Every structure is written in structure tokens, then in C-alpha cells.
Amino acid sequence: MKSKKCIAMLLAGGQGSRLGLLTKVMAKPAVPFGGKYRIIDFPLSNCTNSNIDTVGVLTQYQPLELNSYIGSGQPWDLDLSYGGVYVLPPYMTAKSGEWYSGTANAIYQNIGFIEQYDPEYVLILSGDHIYKMDYNRMLSAHIERGADITIAVRPVPWEVAPSFGIMNTDADHNIIEFEEKPKHPKSNLASMGVYIFTWKILKEYLENDNADPNSKNDFGKNIIPKLLEDKKSMLAYEFADYWKDVGTIASLWEANMDLLEENPEFDLTDPRWKIYSRSPVMPPQFLGAKAVVENSMLTEGCEVYGTARHSVLFEGVIVEEGAVVENSVIMPGTRIKSGAVVNRTIVAENCVINANARVGEAEGDIALIGQATIMPEGYVVKAGEQVDMEAIKREA
């Protein structure tokens, strides 16, 4: 068969522990975002829109939700007979079998998958960010320069730079230094966790890395420093458009709220760069006779009889008459009952917020309600609190 020029490997195994209760039962890439999407829809749609038609999704932590969401890959046009999307969990071989011990190890264990397509280049992605990016332009830059690795970088505000992997570059965008979470950053170019490798080089480094018993088998900690040490050709590819890490409750909430701006910096409606997602098969949204819906985003299956202001409501969310939802993100299948008030909160899937509950506050940190929480009548959740069924039972 004809070989593929470039295939993508999407690292979706991370636990996303900074998302607290939200990732208790699902991997971070499966977390809902923007009314009808999951975080993984963004890198997958970017692949489809960049004509990269072969994607391996490396899963490990809580893969069930992600597996069933990706399915055959049909929503992203990735259900092909040669290529397409494949979920790649760790597996056993005759002699051994092991979990993915790090990001590089996850790719190492799937060298066999990659070699089926005999690619010239391999794109490494993470499932943690909301952005629209043409990977093809990055690939062109990589090929033009004849680089061994190209790392997508993005300027971040100096004050948050210490929480990123920072790249120091020369005038020709060559990476000369890499610092993981430096206390005193020399540059504000943060790695986006998007790498293009020339496959021959990557394979060599993965094999050497695996042979090194002291390695943590991680791209940031091992592979990239080693490439630097060996003075390989390393290109920084600067990306200036919207890119948001949604690794924390606050940033996930913020990224959802960004969509409600009058002219949002991140525009989901661009017909040339559609974001694809699995359709939930639900009827259109219905707004009742007394509904007040302003400054909000609603999708199929929503029913609002009460009030929703400055909020993002996912499929099948029901806001009963007399309930008020403000500045909140309400994930699929959740019902807000009459008299309940929800403010500055992320409510995960399939919760029931019973009558007269007070969830979140107008000021302060974002509150979080975990999956399938049945909140008792009149229950109060303070700003920044995280509550799930266990917490409620413990209290009762």
C-alpha cells in the first residue's frame, strides 16, 4: 500500500487530575466543552481539516467514555479503510505487557502501528487544548527547514510562563534551549505539546530512550533534552491564534465563557474550519413560555422553562420554570429543578440539582459538581467547592 506522508498520534492517556472530580470517571480529552463538543474534537477536527487522515489515540486512564465517543471515527470522516482513527490502549505481548510508563513510552509501544503506514513524519498531539490549527502549514515549515523536530510554540503572558515548558530560540527560530517550568524564564514561548518529528529520527530516539533504564520515557523530560544535547535540527513553529489550556476548573470555565463574547476570539462558526463532534440524536432545543435565555449557548435536546444567563448548556439539559442558571457550564443530561440557583459553576453530566439548592456564588472561585450527583433540596455549595455524590453521602 501507498505510504502515508504524515500520521498523527494523540496522547489521550493523561488523568487530568487538576480537573478534580470532572476527570474522576473519564479521561481529560473526553471532557465536554462548548455546548456540544469534547476536548478531543479539537485536535481530531484539526487533523481532518489538515488532511491528516490517520490518527492513533493513545488511551490509558478511564478509556471507556473516550472509546465509545470515538467509535468508528465517522463524525470526523476518519472511518476509512486505509487509515482512519484507532484507539490504542496498552496491550500484552507473549512475553510481557505493561502500562504506558510515559508519553514517549506510549509512542514506543506503538511503533508497530506507526510502521504499518510507513510515514515520513509523525505528528504528536495532546488532548488538552482548545485551538484551531492547520498542522499542514507546520509540516511545510518542518519540511522546508529539513528539521528533525518542529515544536509548536506560543507566546504566553510572562507571569504564567513558569508553568509551561519554555523554548529559547535564536533569530532563525532554532530551539537552543528548553526549560520545563522554569522559575526565571528567559523567553515566553511556551510549548503547545504539538510536535512534528521526522519518523526515522523519532524511532531512533524512542528505541534509545527505551533502552535507558534511568529515563522517565517522557517527551518533555527525556526525548527533547536528548535531541538538544545531540544538536539536532530543532525548529520552533510559532502559532499566534487562540489556544487555551483547559487543564484546570478555572481555565475550562473561562474557555467556555470566551465563546459567549459578542465577537469571540475563538470562532466555532467558521465554515472553512468546522469542528466535528458526535451528534447526540436529540430534537431541537425548546424554550418555554416563560423562558429567559440571554447571552447563552444552547444545543439540541435542551429545554429551558426558567432563566439562563451567560451560560453554556449542553445537550439534554433541562432548566425548569423558576430555576436560574447564571455564568455556568451545565454538561449533558443535567436537570436544574424549580427554585434552584446555579452561579459560576461547572455542573458535570447527568446531575439533578433539586429544588431550592444554591450552587456557587456570584463572586469567588468556580464551583464544581461531579458526574451524576443528585443534590438534595436546599443544599448549599459555596464558591470554589467541589461536590459529588460521595461528598453528599459523607455529610448525610
Added chain:
Amino acid sequence: MKNDVMGIVYTSKDDLNLRELTSQRAVAAIPVAGRYRLIDFTLSNMVNSGIHNVGIIAQKNYSSLMDHLGSGKDWDLHTRNNGLFILPPFMTRDNSGEYNGLLDALRSNFDYLRRSKQDFVILTDSDYIMTTSFEPMIDQHIKSRADITMMYKKVTPEITEFSSSSKNNHVYMDIDSDNAVTNLEINPNAASFGNLFLSVMMVKRTLLIYLVDQALSRGSHDMYADVLLPAIQAGSLKIMGYEEESYYRRVETIRGYFNLSLDLLKPEVRDALFGKNPVFTKTRDSVPTIYRAGAKVTNSLVADGCVIDGTVENCVLFRGVRVGKGAKLKNCVIMQDSYIEDDVELENVIFDKEVTIRSHGRLIGQSQYPIVIGKNITL
């Protein structure tokens, strides 16, 4: 057992009473309920009843239907052995390229009927909206050892609000206490039987082929008057009725379409159509709908991809509709990608797809006679 039934959907009917809505599309392809086409309901009923081999007899204006149905994958009808078959008319020595009624259409597709492996056929029109499962009818048909089972519903004024000029087959059934069909009335001015045939029937595949062949060879062209009625009168076939209680509306006139659309705003109607089984349709990858700061939307059904600044009351908005600032919409059905600019006022209006009305425009129809604006028009 369920896999032993195939479906045939007949999409071709008199459609003059639907005016602009059917000037460029078959009745089955009429957009309905914000994100569907009429045929989605019939197809979903089939799939939800375990029927995986469905032939669509297409006749006039079927390009929009083909575009909508594609490979059938949105209905999970793209399997290896069965799936969705679109059967457009084609010229042969004994077919001029247009079907002369249901019998003729079936005769032209004998190859498909013969090739199919299922024992039974559910034959249905596609000019109605209903969500149901065919499984109870399939069970009754097999248990009662009927030759033909006809689905009916007790007549009420709402379901028989037909146009008098319509030449559609309005068939009423007389039924005895054992559910046997004892008589039919075909297109009566005033029906004396209280059971409306819902244009859904079940029959053994080989019997259907035989009946169609016999009728056409004797020069008959009407399934009801020339095949079923004589068979009932002669007692030559065991024809049973199956009573269906689900919500059912046939779309034959603009007024009927408009009433049905506004009916969808009632919770019990939405529940009857969407609460039982999923209704599948072609996905469009629309973004969620955005309600802006001044938006006032009440008692309305709204699909994804809309951007709403104005006031919307008792309306059905399809995907991608934009309602500008200060615009006021009341009792309207606005189809896909229409653009209502600022300060427009609309009442009792149906917009087909991609209609644009410039700012400060005003269109007020009557609830008994809504204004219809055809596809792709700018006002």
C-alpha cells in the same frame, strides 16, 4: 424474526397543495421540526423496529432526497448485506420513466423485491409525521396469519383536515370486531367509516409481487380500488386492520404543515414524536445556538446553529437561522439558513430555506392562511 421484514417507502404523491415547499423537492424531503425531513420519521421508525433493508421509491424531484439520505449511514442503514436502496424511476421498454402510481412503481422494482431476502414487506408512504414501532403490527400480522395488515387510526377532525382538491389516497376502513377489514372507501367526500388508513401496510413479499403482477396484467393501476377492495369483497385475501394510537399528521397542504409545526410547541406532541425512540437525521455539524444579550425567545423550538438577537414567540427555527436586533417573529416557521435582518416584523409566515428579509421588512399573514416564501428569495 425482526430481520425478516424489509421496508419500502413510496415517496411520490400529488403535491400541488404544498406550493413553494414542493416546487423543488419531494414531499418526503420537506423540512420539518427544526432539523428533520418528513422521511426521517418513517426511516427512524423502520430502523427502531429492527428493519435494516429499506427501499425508497423516488419519483419527482428526488435530488434533494438523495442528498439528504446519502449512504444511509445517519440511520445506520449502510450495512453490508442490507441497507438503504434508493429506487429512482428509469426508462425500460415498458416504463416511460415515470411511475404511474404505486403498483407501477413496485412493478418497476421487481428486481429489488425479488433479490431481497426478507419474508415480509412493510409498505408505507412518506408524507406523514409519526413516531412509532412497527413491532406490534409485525407481531399481530404473523400471529393472525393475515395476508395483508393495514395500519389505521380512529378518525378525529385533526388528522383528517385534508384539502378537498387533494387527489391523495384517503382510504377509510370498515373493521369488524375481530379486526378484519370488511370494506374500504377511497377518496370519499364524506367518509362513513371511522378508521383512516395510515398508508402503512404489511404483506408477504412474494404475495406482494404476485398481487402487483396480477393487477398490472389486467390493466389495473390502483392498489386500493383495483387490488384491495375486490379482494375484500370477494373474501379472497385475509386483510386485517391494526390500530395505531401514536400521534399522526399527514402533510398535504400548507395549512396542515403550518398547524403541524405549531403543534410541535406542545409538550405532549414533542413527547409523542421524540420521547419514544430516537429520530435520526442527516447531521450537519452546526455549532450550538447563540442567544445574544437582548434576545427574547419564548415557546419556540430552535435548532442548532442559530444566532438570535431579537424577539421570537411561538416559532420553529431551523438550523442556521439568524434573527437580527429588534426583529419580532410570531407564529413563524423559518427554515435553514434564513436571515431575518434587524427590526423586521413577521407573523404567520413560512420561510423556506435561505430566505433573506432586509431590515425593517414586514410580513403579516393570517393564521388560517400563512404567507409562504420560496427557497432562496431575498425580500
